[in-house]
Amino acid sequence: xxxxxxxxxxxxxxxxxxxxxxxxxxxxxxxxxxxQEMPIDAVxxxxxxxxxxxxxxxVVEGINKIAQHYPMNDVACIGISYQxxxxxxxxxxxxxxxxSIIWCDSRAVEIGAEALxxxxxxxxxxxxxxxxxxxxxxKLAWVKRNEPEIFEQIDSFVLPGDYIAYRLSGRxxxxxxxxxxxxxxxxxxxxxxxxxxxxxxxxxxxxxxAGVSIGVEATTDKLTEELLGIPEGTPISYRAGDQPNxxxxxxxxxxxxxxxTGGTSGVVYGVVDTPKADPLSRVNTFVHVxxxxxxxxxxxxxxxxxxxxxxxxMRRHVVQQTIDYAEMNVLAEQAPAGSDGLIVLPFGNGAERxxxxxxxxxxxxxxxxxxxxxxxxxxxxxxxxxxxxRYGIDIMRELxxxxxxxxxxxxxxxxxxxxxxxxxxxxxxxxxxFNTDGALGAARGAALGAGYYKNREEAFRSLKCLDVxxxxxxxxxxxxxxxxxxxxxxxxxxx
Numbered sequence: 001x002x003x004x005x006x007x008x009x010x011x012x013x014x015x016x017x018x019x020x021x022x023x024x025x026x027x028x029x030x031x032x033x034x035x036q037e038m039p040i041d042a043v044x045x046x047x048x049x050x051x052x053x054x055x056x057x058x059v060v061e062g063i064n065k066i067a068q069h070y071p072m073n074d075v076a077c078i079g080i081s082y083q084x085x086x087x088x089x090x091x092x093x094x095x096x097x098x099x100s101i102i103w104c105d106s107r108a109v110e111i112g113a114e115a116l117x118x119x120x121x122x123x124x125x126x127x128x129x130x131x132x133x134x135x136x137x138x139k140l141a142w143v144k145r146n147e148p149e150i151f152e153q154i155d156s157f158v159l160p161g162d163y164i165a166y167r168l169s170g171r172x173x174x175x176x177x178x179x180x181x182x183x184x185x186x187x188x189x190x191x192x193x194x195x196x197x198x199x200x201x202x203x204x205x206x207x208x209x210a211g212v213s214i215g216v217e218a219t220t221d222k223l224t225e226e227l228l229g230i231p232e233g234t235p236i237s238y239r240a241g242d243q244p245n246x247x248x249x250x251x252x253x254x255x256x257x258x259x260x261t262g263g264t265s266g267v268v269y270g271v272v273d274t275p276k277a278d279p280l281s282r283v284n285t286f287v288h289v290x291x292x293x294x295x296x297x298x299x300x301x302x303x304x305x306x307x308x309x310x311x312x313x314m315r316r317h318v319v320q321q322t323i324d325y326a327e328m329n330v331l332a333e334q335a336p337a338g339s340d341g342l343i344v345l346p347f348g349n350g351a352e353r354x355x356x357x358x359x360x361x362x363x364x365x366x367x368x369x370x371x372x373x374x375x376x377x378x379x380x381x382x383x384x385x386x387x388x389x390r391y392g393i394d395i396m397r398e399l400x401x402x403x404x405x406x407x408x409x410x411x412x413x414x415x416x417x418x419x420x421x422x423x424x425x426x427x428x429x430x431x432x433x434f435n436t437d438g439a440l441g442a443a444r445g446a447a448l449g450a451g452y453y454k455n456r457e458e459a460f461r462s463l464k465c466l467d468v469x470x471x472x473x474x475x476x477x478x479x480x481x482x483x484x485x486x487x488x489x490x491x492x493x494x495x
Contacts, residue, residue, distance in 0.1 A: 002021060002022065002023050002074070003022045003023075003074060003075075003076040003452065004019050004020060004021055004022060004028065004070065004074045004075050004076065005019075005020045005022050005075070005076060005077050005078070005079065005443040005444070005446045005447040005450075005452070006018075006019055006020075006063070006075045006077070006078045006079070006230070006443060006446070007019075007020065007078075007079045007080075007081070007438075007439040007440055007441065007442035007443030007444070007445075007446065008059055008062075008078065008079070008080045008081070008164060008439060008442060009080075009081040009082070009242070009245075009437070009438035009439035009442060010055050010059070010080070010081065010082040010083060010160050010161055010164055011038075011083055011242065011263065011264070011438070012038065012040060012048075012050065012083045012102055012103065012104070012264060013037045013038060013263070013264050014032050014033060014034065014037065014038060014058070015032070015033050015038075015055060015058035015059055015061075015062055016030060016031070016032045016033075016062070016437070016438065016439040017030065017031050017032075017033075017059065017062030017063055017065075017066060017439060018030040018437070018439035018440045018442075018443055019066050019070055019075075019443070020440060020443035020444065020447070022076065022447045022452045022453075024462060025444065025459075025460075025461060025462025025463075026462060027440050027443075028070055029066045029069055029070055030066075030439060030440075031061075031062040031063075031065040031066055032062070033058040033061045033062045033065075034058060037312075038050065038054065038058070040102070040104075041099060044107075046105070046106040046107055046350055046351070046359060047101075047105050047106075047107055048101070048102050048103075048104045048105040048350065049099040049100060049101055049102060049105065050086075050099060050100050050102055051096075051099050051100070052088050052096045052099075052100050052160070052163050053096065055160065055163070055164065056163075056164065056167050059164055059167075060227065060228065063228050063230075064228070067228070067229055071229070072228055072229035072230045073229060073230075073231055075230050075231070075234055076234065076235075076447075076450065076452065077234065077235050077236075077237045077238075077446040077447055077449070077450035077452065078168065078220070078230070078234060078235070078236045078237070078238075078446055079236075079237065079238030079239070079441075079442030079443050079444070079445045079446030079447075079449070080161045080164055080165055080236065080238065080239045080240075080442055081161065081240055081241070081242050081245035081438040081439065081441065081442040082159060082160040082161030082162075082164065082239075082240075082241060082242060083102060083103050083160050083241075083242055084103055084159070084181050084241035084242055084243060085102075085103040085134075085135050085136050085139075085159075085181055085182070085241075086100045086101065086102045086103055086136070086159055086160040087100060087101045087136050087139040087140055087143070087157060087159075088100045088157065088158050088159070088160060088162070088163045089140070089143065089150065089151075089154045089156075089157045090154070090155055090156050090157065090158065090163075090166075090172070091153050091154070091155055092153075092155045094155070094156070094166060094172065096163075097150050097153055097154065098143070098147070098150055100160060100163075101139045101142070101143075102160075103265075104264075104265070104305050104349055104350045105134075105139070105350065106134055106350040106351035106357070106359060107134075107139070107142055108133075108134050108135075108138035108139045108141065108142045109133070109134045109138075109351050109357045111132075111138045111141050111142055111145070112131055112132040112133040112134055112135065112138040112357075113131070113133075113357070115131075115132040115138065115141075115196070115199055115200070116131040116132060116133075116281075118199065119132075119195065119196070119199050123195075125277040125279065125281075126188060126277075127186045127187060127188045127189070127193060127195070128183050128185065128186065128187065128193055128196065129187050129275055129276070129277040129284070129285040130183055130277065130281050130284045130285065131183075131281040132183050132196060133183065133281055133284075133353065133357060134351060134353075134357060135181065135182055135183040136157075136159065136181065136182035136183070136184075137182050137183050137184055137196050137197065137200060137202065138183070138200075140157055140200065140202060141200040141201075141202070144200065144201060144202075154206050155206060156172045156206050156207075156208055157206060157207075157208075158172060158174060158208055159174060159178050159181070159182070159241070161178075161239050161240070161241070162174045162178065162208065162239070165217075165218055165236050165239060167224075168218070168220050168221070168224050168230075168236060169218035169219060169220055169221055169224070169236055170221040170223070171218045172208050173208050173209050173210070173211060173217055173218060174208045174209070174210050174211075175210055175211055175212065175213045175217070175239050175240070176210045176211070176212065176213070176287050176291070177213045177240060177241065177244055177286060177287040177288065177289055177291070178210065178239070178241065179192060179193075179207075179210050179287075180285075180286040180287040181241050181286050183196055184196055184197060184207065185287060187275045187285070187287075187298075188275075190293050192207065192210070212449075213238065213239055213240050213244070213289040213290075213445075213449075214237070214238055214289055214290060214445055214448055214449040215237060215238075215449045216235040216236070216237045216449060216450060217236065217237070217239065218235075218236040219232075219233045219234060219235050219236065220232055220233065220234040220236065235446075235449070235450045236446075237445075237446045237447075237448075237449030237450040238442055238445030238446040238448070238449040240289045240442070240445065241286075242261075242438055243259075243261070243267045243269045243299070243301055243303070244269070244286065244288055244289045244299055245289070245438055245441050245442060245445070246259050246260075246261045246267070246269065246409070246438060246441065247259040247269045247271065247288070247289075247299060248289050248290075248441055248444075248445055249409065249434075249436045249437065249438065249440065249441025249442075249444070250407040250408070250409065250434055250436060250441075250463075251407075251456070251460045251463055252269070252271055252407055253271065253288070253289075253290050253297065253456065254271060255271055255272050255273040255274075255297075256270075256271065256272075256401070256402065257270070257271050257405075257407070258270040258271075258401065258403050258405065258406050258407065258429075259406070259407050259408065260389070260406050260407070260408045260414075260423075260431075261408060261409065261412070261414075262307055262308055262385070262408070262412045262413025262414055262419070263307075263308050263411075263412045263413075264307070264308045264309045264312075264349075265303055265304060265305045265306075265307055265308065265309070265349070266303070266304045266307030266308065266385060266388065266389060266413065267301060267302060267303050267304075268301075268302040268389060268392060268393055268396065268403070268406070269299050269300070269301050269302070270299065270300045270396055270401040270403070271288055271297060271298070271299055271300075272285075272298050272299075272300060272399075272400070272401065273295075273296050273297060273298070274296075274298075275296070275298050276298075276300065276399045276400065278395060278398075278399060280356055281353065281356070281357075282302075282353060282354045282355070282356060282392070282395050283300055283301060283302045283353070283354065283392060283395050283396055283399070284300070284301050284303075284353065285298050285299065285300050285301070286298065286299050286301060287299075289445070300396055300399060300401060302354060302389075302392035302393065302395070302396055303353055303354070304346070304347075304352065304354055304385075304388045304389065304392065305347070305349035305350050305351075305352055306346040306347045306348045306349040306352070306362055306385075306388070307346060307385045307388065307413065308385075308412055308413055309348070309349050310344070310346040310348065310349075310362060310381055310384070310385060311325070311328075311381060311382070311385070311413065313348070313362075314328070314377070314378060314381050315328060318374060318377055318378065319331075319374065319378075325415070325416070326415075328378055329382075329415075329416045329417065329418055329419075331374065331375050331378055332375055332378035332379040332381075332382055332416075332418050333375075333379070333417070333418050334375040335373070335375040335376045335378075335379040335380075336478075337383075337422075337475045337478050337479055337482075338383075338478040338479060338481065338482040339372075339376045339379045339380035339383060339482070340368075340371055340372065340376055341366050341368070341482075341485075342364070342365075342366050342367060342368075342372050342376045342377065342380040343364075343365045343366055343380055343383075343384060343387075343482065343485060343486045343489060344362070344363070344364050344365070344377070344380040344381045344383070344384035345360065345361075345362055345363045345365065345384060345486070345489060345490060345493075346362055346381070346384045346385050346388055347359075347360045347361065347362055347388070347490075348361055348362025349362075354388070354391060354392045354395070355490070355493075355494050356494060358493070358494050360490070360493045360494065363489075364377065364380070365489055379418065382413075382416060382418050382419045382422065383422055383479070383482065383486075384486065385413065385419065386419060386422040386423045386426055387426070387482075387483050387486045387487070389423055389426075389427070390423075390426045390427055390483060391487060391490070393427055403427055403429045404428075404429055404430065405429060405430050405431075405432060406423075406424075406427070406429045406430070406431050406432070407431075407432045407433075407434060408420075408431060408432070408433055408434070409433070409434055409435075409436050409437050410433040410434065410435065410466050410467060411437055414431075414433055420433070420469045421469055421472055421475075422475075422479065424469045424470060424471050424472070425471045425472045425475050425476055425479055426479055426480070426483060427471075428471050429471070430468060430469065430470055430471075431468070431469040432465050432467075432468055433465070433466050433467040433468070433469070434463055434464065434465055434466060435463065435464045435466055436463060444459055444460070445459075447459065
């Protein structure tokens with residue numbers, strides 16, 4: 001067997017590891033751990049934490065499962081994708097000081113809002129393109145304010161993917177794209193946003209050195225070779241947050257191209273070459289993985305927290321886990337488009353950026369006990385998720401993006417014919433579905449970053465379009481009418 005590339009995707013639900021044959025670009029093996037979803041600790045309402053050691057143990061478990069069938073000494077490079085915006089704080093021995101405050105934790109919303117006003121709204125939007133909001137720097141400020149005894153012990157703080165890179169290499173580092181998702185990047189000056197760190201009282205020396213996303217920034221150490229069989233010195237040559245990585249996985253790299261995903265949260269990510277800010281920070285701009293100053297590339301990200309998690313809640317509590325997701329999709333299709341007036345607001349997973357960081361909660365609205373059935377509820381849930389995508393895409397249109405074509409991996413919510421058809425019809429966009437996922441994308445990125453692929457075209461030659469969905473003209477009127485009712489309900493809760 002030839003050289004292989006290892007991709008690691010650190011999600012909040014699971015850790016996926018994929019092994020890719022570099023020459024063919026084909027996935028040789030993959031492992032998703034644990035078999036059930038990883039726990040998220042919520043000690044208080046709006047909080048969400050996970051233990052970084054848990055991530056590492058599942059990374060090790062996933063690699064060891066693959067190693068039972070494929071030799072790890074053939075691994076030539078490693079790529080890492082990870083849940084964005086999480087905070088991991090490390091002491092001088094690089095041990096985690098507390099559980100990670102992850103992406104859907106909303107405890108720092110007020111701290112970020114204060115920072116926006118005190119630094120200056122216009123200055124923040126001009127330089128950081130975003131409000132400090134509920135992002136990583138604001139979460140660290142929460143630790144400083146509420147857990148000073150922990151803050152005093154911090155030697156460095158990193159993102160979830162940076163933590164896994166450290167465990168593999170012994171080197172603490174991040175990327176420029178990572179700094180931007182922490183709201184610690186100055187887009188105007190093309191440098192670290194020390195004005196945010198200084199406002200929060202974050203010492204510069206605890207901010208890791210930042211490098212490129214596609215390229216060698218660390219190599220594996222002797223401990224990794226002893227534990228996992230991956231040769232010491234193997235380059236860790238790709239690192240990206242899950243949404244920039246999803247875009248990369250789908251070969252979304254040029255201005256005007258758009259990627260989407262529908263896991264626990266739902267995301268639309270569009271690439272632009274001019275940095276733009278939404279005045280209300282409902283969508284956010286980050287440095288894309290292929291950005292260099294001479295050829296700028298930025299990603300406008302729409303994130304809806306309450307999407308796939310709503311679908312999984314429906315499976316647990318509405319159908320009582322008596323049927324699987326595929327059967328749920330079939331049942332939902334028994335109800336008509338528009339769900340006979342039943343609507344679902346999917347925002348039950350913390351503060352929603354698209355709603356200006358409001359926490360509105362999820363709701364089922366308009367139930368008629370004489371007309372509506374389980375099928376209506378399941379359909380209205382998927383339509384409600386699609387409506388939330390449309391709501392955010394309309395904001396992205398205001399920033400100049402034109403979503404004529406949306407690319408997605410054929411996974412998670414995009415496995416549902418009902419969801420993808422509803423989204424296509426609502427947005428007027430053609431949806432193209434591909435044979436990739438986060439871990440495989442990270443493996444491909446690593447091979448490109450380590451120089452095993454000469455260019456982007458060579459890296460993506462094995463990417464295949466599996467399905468195409470076009471808007472359904474006969475459903476446009478009823479879905480548009482339902483969407484407007486849904487939108488009115490949502491906006492009544494955020495005024």
